[in-house]
Every structure is written in C-alpha cells, then in structure tokens.
Amino acid sequence: MARMFARRMWEAVRDLLPIVVVVVGFQTLVLRQPFPNVAELLVGALFVVFGLMLFVQGLEMGLFPIGEAMAYAFAKKGSLAWLLVFGFLLGFSTTVAEPALIAIAGEAADVASSAGYISSDEAVRSAYALQLRLTVALSVGAAIVLGILRILRGWPIQWLIIGGYGIVVSVTFIAPEAIIGIAFDSGGVTTSTVTVPLVTALGVGLATSIRGRDPLIDGFGMIALASLTPMIFVMLFGILRFGIRVGGAG
Amino acid sequence: MIEGLTTALIATSRDVFAVSALLLGFQYFVLRQPIPQIRRLLLGLVLVVLGLAFFLMGLELALFPLGELMATQLSSPEFVFGSETVPESPPWWKYGWVYLFAAIVGFSTTLAEPALIAVAIKAKKASRGTIRPWGLRLVVAIGVAAGITLGAFRIVTGASLVLFVAVGYLIVIIQTAFAPKSIIPLAYDSGGVTTSTVTVPLVTALGLGLAATIPGRNPALDGFGLIAFASLFPMITVMGYAQLADWRARRRLMRAEKGTNP
Numbered sequence: 186m187a188r189m190f191a192r193r194m195w196e197a198v199r200d201l202l203p204i205v206v207v208v209v210g211f212q213t214l215v216l217r218q219p220f221p222n223v224a225e226l227l228v229g230a231l232f233v234v235f236g237l238m239l240f241v242q243g244l245e246m247g248l249f250p251i252g253e254a255m256a257y258a259f260a261k262k263g264s265l266a267w268l269l270v271f272g273f274l275l276g277f278s279t280t281v282a283e284p285a286l287i288a289i290a291g292e293a294a295d296v297a298s299s300a301g302y303i304s305s306d307e308a309v310r311s312a313y314a315l316q317l318r319l320t321v322a323l324s325v326g327a328a329i330v331l332g333i334l335r336i337l338r339g340w341p342i343q344w345l346i347i348g349g350y351g352i353v354v355s356v357t358f359i360a361p362e363a364i365i366g367i368a369f370d371s372g373g374v375t376t377s378t379v380t381v382p383l384v385t386a387l388g389v390g391l392a393t394s395i396r397g398r399d400p401l402i403d404g405f406g407m408i409a410l411a412s413l414t415p416m417i418f419v420m421l422f423g424i425l426r427f428g429i430r431v432g433g434a435g
Numbered sequence: 436m437i438e439g440l441t442t443a444l445i446a447t448s449r450d451v452f453a454v455s456a457l458l459l460g461f462q463y464f465v466l467r468q469p470i471p472q473i474r475r476l477l478l479g480l481v482l483v484v485l486g487l488a489f490f491l492m493g494l495e496l497a498l499f500p501l502g503e504l505m506a507t508q509l510s511s512p513e514f515v516f517g518s519e520t521v522p523e524s525p526p527w528w529k530y531g532w533v534y535l536f537a538a539i540v541g542f543s544t545t546l547a548e549p550a551l552i553a554v555a556i557k558a559k560k561a562s563r564g565t566i567r568p569w570g571l572r573l574v575v576a577i578g579v580a581a582g583i584t585l586g587a588f589r590i591v592t593g594a595s596l597v598l599f600v601a602v603g604y605l606i607v608i609i610q611t612a613f614a615p616k617s618i619i620p621l622a623y624d625s626g627g628v629t630t631s632t633v634t635v636p637l638v639t640a641l642g643l644g645l646a647a648t649i650p651g652r653n654p655a656l657d658g659f660g661l662i663a664f665a666s667l668f669p670m671i672t673v674m675g676y677a678q679l680a681d682w683r684a685r686r687r688l689m690r691a692e693k694g695t696n697p
Contacts, residue, residue, distance in 0.1 A: 246475060
C-alpha cells in the first residue's frame with residue numbers, strides 16, 4: 186500500500202516536473218523576471234501532483250473497470266441493440282454538458298449573429314447554441330455506435346478515418362462560412378478526460394471478449410472517430426440551417 | 436481559488452454523474468444482474484472527480500496565469516524587436532524564443548495530460564506490455580512539440596493553414612499504408628487525446644499573442660491552427676516510431692540469420 190502510494194506520487198511528480206522546469210527556466214533565464222507569487226505556485230504544484238495521483242487511482246478503480254465490466258456484460262448477454270444504445274447514450278451524455286462545448290457553442294452563436302446568419306435576439310442565440318450542442322453530442326454518440334460496430338465487424342479503422350476526412354474536406358466546400366471554424370473546433374473539445382478512459386476501456390474490453398479480435402488493432406480508434414464525426418455533423422447542421430454555400434472560396 | 440475548485444468540481448461531476456446514472460440504469464433495467472463491486476467502481480468515480488478538480492485548480496493557481504503571461508511577453512514586439520510595433524513583414528528567425536517556448540510547452544504539457552496517461556496505461560495492457568506507457572507518452576509529446584512549433588512558425592510567416600494540414604494528412608495516409616497494422620488505431624487515438632485539459636489554454640494564449648501582434652493575422656483562425664497541428668503531428672510521430680522500431684527489429688533479425696547460416 187505504502188509502496189504503491191510512493192510510486193503513484195513519484196509518477197505524478199515526474200509528470201509535472203517538465204512543466205515546472207519550463208516555467209522556472211523561462212522566467213529566470215529568458216524573461217529575467219522574479220516570480221509573482223511563489224507561495225501560490227508551490228501550493229498549485231502540490232495540488233496538481235495530488236490531483237494526478239487521485240485521478241490515476243480513480244482510473245484503475247472506477248473508469249477502466251466500468252468500461253470493461255459493461256463490455257463483458259453486453260458480450261455475455263449478446264444483445265447488440267442494447268450495446269449500441271448504451272454506447273450512444275455514453276457518448277451523448279458525457280458530451281452534451283461538456284464545459285468547453287458550452288463555451289464554443291456560445292461563441293458560435295455570437296459569430297453567427299454578428300455575421301447576420303441569425304437574429305441577435307437573446308432567445309434565438311441561446312436556442313442556436315443549444316442546437317449546436319445537441320448536434321455535437323449526437324455526433325459523439327454516433328461515433329461510439331460506429332466504433333462499436335467496427336469492433337464487432339472488424340472493419341479497419343483507417344478506411345473509416347481517411348474516408349471521414351475525405352467527407353470533411355468535401356463538405357468544407359459547400360458549408361456556410363460561419364460554421365466552418367466552429368466545426369473544426371468542435372472536433373477537439375468532445376473528448377473529455379472522463380470520456381477517453383471509459384470509451385477506451387469499453388473498446389479494449391469488447392475487442393478482448395470477442396473471438397478473433399485483437400485488443401490493440403480493434404480496441405483503439407474510437408477517440409479518433411469521436412473527434413472526426415463532430416466536424417461532419419456540425420457542417421451538415423450549418424447546411425440544413427443556412428443552406429448550401431454557392432461560390433466563394435473556402 | 437474556491438471559485439476555481441467549484442467550477443472544476445461541477446464540470447467533472449456532471450460527466451461522472453451521467454456515467455453513474457447510465458451504469459445504474461443499465462444494471463437495473465437491461466442487464467438485470469448486479470455489476471460486480473459496484474460500490475468500489477463508484478468510489479473510483481469519486482476519486483476521478485476529486486483528482487481532476489485538484490489537478491485543474493492547481494493548474495489554474497500555478498501554471499496557467501504564469502504560462503499565459505509568458506506566452507504574451509515572449510510574442511510581444513518589445514521582447515522580439517525591442518520596439519512598440521512589429522515591422523510589416525517580420526523575419527521569421529526573429530521569433531527564436533517563441534519557437535523554443537512552443538516546443539517545450541507542447542512537450543511538457545502533453546506529458547501531464549491525464550487523458551493521454553489513461554490511453555497509455557490501456558495501450559500497455561492491450562499490447563501485453565510491448566508498448567511502454569512512458570515511451571508512448573514521450574513520442575506523443577514530441578509530436579505535439581513539433582506540431583505547435585510548426586504552427587507558431589506558420590502564424591509568423593502567414594503561410595496557408597489548409598496547405599499545412601493537407602500535407603500533414605497526406606503524410607499520415609502514406610504512413611498508414613506502410614506502418615505496422617497494430618499501431619495505427621493507437622496512433623489515430625493519440626491525436627485526439629492531446630488537445631484537452633493542459634495543452635489547450637497555454638497554446639491558445641501563445642497563438643492569440645502571436646496573431647494579435649503580427650499585422651494581417653486573424654486571432655480566431657490562427658489560434659485554431661495550433662490546436663489542429665497539435666492533434667495531427669502525434670499521429671505522424673507515433674506511426675514513425677513504430678516504423679523505426681519495426682525496421683530495426685527486422686534488421687537485427689536479418690543480421691542474426693546471416694550469423695547463424697553464412
């Protein structure tokens with residue numbers, strides 16, 4: 186117990202150390218300025234180390250076993266439909282309330298109203314932001330469903346990803362301009378620190394429990410899908426909402 | 436400080452609450468059998484919430500303000516040119532410190548990225564120990580460092596984002612055709628996990644600082660460019676590393692064969 190604690194602590198310190206070296210080094214050697222608040226800095230570093238330790242412990246105790254337990258339970262029950270429902274809800278529910286997504290959706294509403302796409306009325310803007318959030322959450326749910334189907338059928342991930350980026354590039358040419366930047370950003374915000382371990386454990390668990398699947402080849406890839414589908418869905422949402430952009434360089 | 440903790444707690448609790456509700460709902464209504472050790476699982480979720488809350492609060496307290504200040508100072512015209520304004524088309528080599536900062540900030544923040552830690556632990560288990568977590572994280576961190584440095588260079592020179600991203604994806608596609616099959620899904624995933632908690636705020640500050648001071652740059656668009664690079668380059672370095680390891684193993688095997696039967 187004590188040895189595990191010491192190891193976790195050493196690992197957390199090791200993870201944080203490079204950042205501390207960078208910040209201290211640049212502040213003293215390049216910018217040549219004193220530290221604004223040493224006490225806060227130390228307390229903050231302590232919090233980061235402690236937080237990382239708890240997080241890794243929680244991964245091993247909670248998020249990983251949950252993902253695996255659900256994968257085995259569904260594999261045993263043999264109900265594909267419920268597995269897909271579970272995957273969809275998992276992606277949807279962990280994304281819809283994601284703070285980074287809420288922030289981006291709000292920004293997107295401001296951009297759209299200042300570009301004259303929607304009225305600047307408060308109710309219209311918040312409705313638009315909500316629609317965007319639902320679109321992104323839907324797309325992450327769809328990504329997990331696709332990811333599960335891929336594991337079951339053994340489709341190679343590269344065809345899905347490369348094909349997906351092909352779709353992204355082609356839709357970029359016809360999507361309304363105000364939506365494109367937001368669409369690209371939304372791909373980056375969907376994979377939260379809680380979703381990633383859970384989805385990875387689910388994928389690896391499924392690939393392990395199904396005969397003929399390899400955990401490394403078939404278990405990974407869902408995160409990549411979940412950062413791809415939001416771009417496509419958000420641009421399609423833009424087209425549905427504002428119509429196809431005709432002419433004009435992208 | 437208290438406020439920072441509360442926001443972080445609320446954000447992660449929401450995720451964990453959704454997961455717990457889903458878990459219990461499926462246990463009672465669909466699977467209709469107890470999930471083993473459910474209390475321990477829920478306790479693990481609580482630890483995740485607490486851990487992330489402390490982690491984020493510590494970052495907000497110690498690193499984000501200073502790091503953001505640094506990014507702004509390093510890209511300011513006074514620091515780079517010793518004058519109030521930036522010349523019309525600034526020479527790219529004047530920004531040496533910015534590139535160095537971009538590289539080591541990308542590298543060091545990626546090593547502390549919790550989502551990447553999680554993927555690395557899983558990769559070790561899925562590969563039965565052949566993929567070492569620390570090694571994978573180092574290779575991803577090198578990729579992020581390269582991506583952000585190139586991204587900073589692109590903002591300074593004003594080169595086309597679409598061109599850079601297109602060339603990057605072309606490299607990814609070519610590598611996909613030649614890299615060992617078992618590394619491809621992991622390489623793709625490592626692109627998606629780098630852009631989360633730690634890296635984004637600092638990198639965004641750097642991008643905004645650069646784009647705001649150099650004439651003719653668009654802060655909203657160019658800030659995004661850095662993040663896109665940060666998720667593109669880890670795919671290249673992870674596949675590249677696997678290709679290198681594969682090639683070396685094959686060469687060793689060929690030498691050993693030559694040694695045994697000349």
